[in-house]
Amino acid sequence: MTRLDIAGLAVDLAGVPVLRDVNLAVDPGSVVGLVGPNGSGKSTLLRTIYKSVRPVAGAVFIDGDDVRTLSARAAARRTGAVLQDSAGTGGLTVSETVALGRNPHHGLLTRESTSDREAIAEALARTGMTPFAERLVNSLSGGERQRVLLARALAQRPRLLVLDEVTNHLDVRARFELLELVRGLGVTTLAVLHELDLAVRCCDRLVVLDQGRVVAAGPVLDALTSEVLHDVFGVHATTIRHEDGVVRITYGAQPLATRDRVAAAAATAE
Numbered sequence: 450m451t452r453l454d455i456a457g458l459a460v461d462l463a464g465v466p467v468l469r470d471v472n473l474a475v476d477p478g479s480v481v482g483l484v485g486p487n488g489s490g491k492s493t494l495l496r497t498i499y500k501s502v503r504p505v506a507g508a509v510f511i512d513g514d515d516v517r518t519l520s521a522r523a524a525a526r527r528t529g530a531v532l533q534d535s536a537g538t539g540g541l542t543v544s545e546t547v548a549l550g551r552n553p554h555h556g557l558l559t560r561e562s563t564s565d566r567e568a569i570a571e572a573l574a575r576t577g578m579t580p581f582a583e584r585l586v587n588s589l590s591g592g593e594r595q596r597v598l599l600a601r602a603l604a605q606r607p608r609l610l611v612l613d614e615v616t617n618h619l620d621v622r623a624r625f626e627l628l629e630l631v632r633g634l635g636v637t638t639l640a641v642l643h644e645l646d647l648a649v650r651c652c653d654r655l656v657v658l659d660q661g662r663v664v665a666a667g668p669v670l671d672a673l674t675s676e677v678l679h680d681v682f683g684v685h686a687t688t689i690r691h692e693d694g695v696v697r698i699t700y701g702a703q704p705l706a707t708r709d710r711v712a713a714a715a716a717t718a719e
């Protein structure tokens with residue numbers, strides 16, 4: 450199984466520092482959640498892994514291989530990505546869409562091989578989408594569509610999955626189901642998640658980014674302390690493992706921002 454290591458990574462965009470001295474590791478087969486406020490650099494960090502952003506310092510290693518030494522096609526074969534609001538799949542069926550995941554393995558005009566067909570069938574089965582294979586993607590619900598995008602990534606037979614806010618637009622049950630599905634895959638995964646409640650339940654470890662730097666990392670209870678929740682996310686909350694073994698976040702009465710807004714409004718009214 451694959452491991453991911455990021456060492457001393459720095460990225461500038463339009464001349465502005467976006468990531469600085471980022472170090473993180475994802476152990477083989479584990480699911481690591483990447484969390485942080487808006488604009489903290491999460492998506493940019495994922496982009497360095499599949500080579501759509503070039504760092505100004507540091508490197509990304511997949512199984513010890515520096516991705517800079519891999520061709521774009523070789524990098525795409527290793528990394529399956531499901532990105533924020535992934536492009537729509539037009540009038541394609543589910544199986545046609547999942548088949549697109551095979552592209553990094555061959556040219557566009559190459560005929561589908563037996564191993565392509567096996568990979569597609571396996572990806573459909575693992576995501577529970579086999580019964581939907583002939584449906585048009587644009588006739589599916591949001592949650593089903595996200596499963597198709599995950600199946601497309603799995604059809605690549607990637608060593609590593611990077612997921613960027615894949616639970617967007619899903620209802621609360623579909624969110625848990627999708628992340629439980631990801632956990633069950635046994636594929637090394639780095640997932641950007643906005644919902645901290647989901648992150649603490651479904652990830653083995655968390656990495657917290659703030660203003661382009663890693664400010665906490667480790668098992669969920671160690672990474673998402675009350676202090677981090679307060680200083681980085683601006684909320685009063687505690688992260689506790691309950692008797693049933695599930696880690697949950699308990700929020701205080703009001704987020705700081707709300708409290709400050711209320712205080713400011715009261716001061717203005719006086």
Ligand SMILES: Nc1ncnc2c1ncn2[C@@H]1O[C@H](COP(=O)(O)OP(=O)(O)OP(=O)(O)O)[C@@H](O)[C@H]1O
Pocket residue numbers: 462463467485486487488489490491492493494
């Ligand atoms: N192409 C670009 N040119 C200049 N700045 C950019 C570009 N893309 C992103 N940025 C900036 O880089 C910073 C990090 O953006 P990024 O999308 O990585 O954050 P994020 O943590 O994923 O945010 P969100 O949670 O809002 O999706 C932001 O300040 C953003 O404005």
